[in-house]
Amino acid sequence: MVLCRDLSVAYGRGAGLVHALCGVSLELGEGEFVSLVGPSGCGKTTLLRALAGFVPLRTGSVEHPGAGSQVSIGLVLQDQSLFPWMTAMENAAFALEMQGVRREERTEAARGMLERFGLAGREDSYPHQLSAGMRQRVAVARAFLSRASLLLMDEPFGALDAITRQCLQQELLREWTAHRPTVLFVTHDVEEAILLGSRVLVMTSQPASIAAEFDVPFDRPRPLSLALSSGFVGMKREIYTLLGLTGPTQRAVGS
Numbered sequence: 001m002v003l004c005r006d007l008s009v010a011y012g013r014g015a016g017l018v019h020a021l022c023g024v025s026l027e028l029g030e031g032e033f034v035s036l037v038g039p040s041g042c043g044k045t046t047l048l049r050a051l052a053g054f055v056p057l058r059t060g061s062v063e064h065p066g067a068g069s070q071v072s073i074g075l076v077l078q079d080q081s082l083f084p085w086m087t088a089m090e091n092a093a094f095a096l097e098m099q100g101v102r103r104e105e106r107t108e109a110a111r112g113m114l115e116r117f118g119l120a121g122r123e124d125s126y127p128h129q130l131s132a133g134m135r136q137r138v139a140v141a142r143a144f145l146s147r148a149s150l151l152l153m154d155e156p157f158g159a160l161d162a163i164t165r166q167c168l169q170q171e172l173l174r175e176w177t178a179h180r181p182t183v184l185f186v187t188h189d190v191e192e193a194i195l196l197g198s199r200v201l202v203m204t205s206q207p208a209s210i211a212a213e214f215d216v217p218f219d220r221p222r223p224l225s226l227a228l229s230s231g232f233v234g235m236k237r238e239i240y241t242l243l244g245l246t247g248p249t250q251r252a253v254g255s
Contacts, residue, residue: 001071001150001182002028002051007060008207009043009050019207020046024060026201026210028150031180033173035193038203039243044186047208048075048152051184064150074148074181076139076156082127088114088138089123095146106145113141116171118164132159137168144175151183158188166224169196173221190239194232195222202242212242 009021020043028034038044049055051062052075064071074095075081082091089110096106114123117137127135140156156172157165169192176183187193193200200214214235218226226232 001030001032001064002026002184003063003065004051005061005063007047007050007062008058009046009055010058021050021209022207023209028182028184030182033176033183033185033196033198035197035200036184036186036203037188037190037193037200037239037243038208039205040188042203042206043208044203045078045154047203048077048154048184048186052152071150072146072148074143074146074151076136076143076151076153078154078158082135082138084127087124087126088119088130088134091127091138092141092145095142095148099146109145110141113145114138116175117141117168118171133157133161133164136160140168140172144179144181147179147181149181151181153183154186155188156185157192165192172196177220190236190243191227193239194218194235195224195227200235200239202239212239214239 004024004026007021007024008019011018011020024047036044036047046055050057052073053062083094086094089107092114093106093110096109101109111123114120117140119134119137119141122130122134127138130138136156136159140153143151143153157168160168173196185193185196187196194216197216199216201210202212202214203209204211216235218232
């Protein structure tokens with residue numbers, strides 16, 4: 001689905017030139033769920049924007065072999081990017097509207113998706129009437145309703161409490177299992193990265209590159225109790241070591 005070769009991105013010019021990404025190469029298979037972790041500010045969001053075509057490349061290329069002339073991309077950013085003049089329902093259904101889906105059909109689909117993401121009863125609320133976590137859930141619902149073949153997700157659950165986050169992780173996996181888009185999921189939470197991903201990519205500090213790749217060997221579905229197993233804790237420890245952290249009991253990489 002995605003083939004990224006020797007990708008480099010830099011901002012500014014002259015003495016103010018900042019190298020955000022340097023020589024990043026990765027592959028995302030069709031229908032694969034890949035997690036991406038790295039130090040705060042290393043360039044994870046820049047990588048997502050580059051893969052979406054929003055950032056000019058200094059070197060390298062992003063290709064979509066086998067995807068035809070176009071690949072449909074859904075992007076969920078940390079700032080949610082909701083339209084402030086639209087309700088939660090209208091925001092969630094926006095992609096369907098752009099695809100020409102009839103009002104009744106897109107309203108029914110959006111209502112069901114918002115309910116699954118814990119927003120029943122808030123369909124008519126505007127973004128300023130929702131908490132940050134609720135707005136992020138609307139953005140995730142919109143991405144799945146778009147039926148994009150590639151979803152680029154930048155910490156979609158970062159603003160949620162632990163219990164809500166765990167519930168929505170499971171809902172996210174149910175939606176992914178049902179429709180199988182290719183997902184690149186950025187998170188600061190190593191445990192979340194392992195629970196969700198089939199692979200975990202670890203980025204270095206800026207200028208960022210891919211330091212390591214871990215195949216996650218655990219069968220799906222993955223219960224939360226898996227995080228207590230010796231194999232899971234061992235993988236967390238390896239990733240923490242690469243990130244320069246001290247131990248597997250520390251939950252978040254950074255904010």
